[in-house]
Amino acid sequence: MAENDNIQQLEEVVIREQPGKVWLQLLFAIFMLALSILITYAGLSSLDMIYAVPGMFGILLFGIAFVYIIRGIVVGRPLMKVNAAGIVDLASISSVGLVEWHEIENVLVSRRFRQTFIDVQLRNEDEVLKRLSGFKRFLTKLNFSPQTSLVAIPLGTAMQTPDEIIELIQPHLQKHGRKLIIG
Template sequence: MTTLEIQTNKIRILSLAFLFVLSICAGVALSYYLYLDGQFSLKLVGVLIFAIPIMLFILWFSGKKIIDKKPGLVLDSRGIIDNVSLSEIGIISWSNITKVSIIKHNYSQFLLIYLKNNDSIMSRLSGFKKRIAKNNIEKFGTPFIINISNLKIDNLELLKIIQNKIQTN
């Protein structure tokens, strides 16, 4: 198999980050307005303390993906390498993949890659990445989920390519 490198849709990532930051800024402005109006509360302070670090993390992650030169997804003779997801699990060998499917969840398309052995992936992860993978297993039945809305490829074309490779292995 020749190597297929699929680029990240950087404009979409930048747009989503901008909208998220804009909504956080609107919340901060509203908080300031409420403070000036004398309606400021401790609950609002708690929300701000929670929202600002999340905003900084989203900005950091989005910026990292936008300046990254690596392709978002690589399909080669060894397997699938995911560079677009937050968890970035690493290479998943073709022999460990049982099936793939596409679902729509929260306005995005996701490629679910079901594995013969989830433990082989989970043993490579630690900390935050392991928590993401566990959440994915609880919600979707697999640790390996790729947001294909953030890739520059037709969803069905990608699905066909991967299914053909699974059948040949």
């Protein structure tokens, strides 16, 4: 009975980003932002909109990413939370936020691009997408691929190893009757 009470009283699990692991993302954002500025400048100086428009789009996209990464380094942001309500995706600017337990089919741990991901497979992706703002919905669809889940949390910058994260979230998944599939 005491073990059952412990399961009922599960604490929130917070998986945080390790600031030192984010520097590569920051360098990539700076590089892409600088490249976008150069492309925009080349397009505007030659009055060639075929370069200027994508360059401006790149400035907007990578500028937002740059600010988001800097904010994450300074403030320290969690990648995800697992609690009584569900799984909260906070990994990127296009994250969907809270996914309640009844919306989750199962959770898959997968490797892509030499990185481990927590993929939350949803029962109805459209329901989750409807809750997002237009901008977040656009970013999510831009970032989404049919081979991945709508909620794909990269663990490459996490403070814990993927095995430690699995150990931390497994009790919550079991309590709510969700399977953890390691693929």
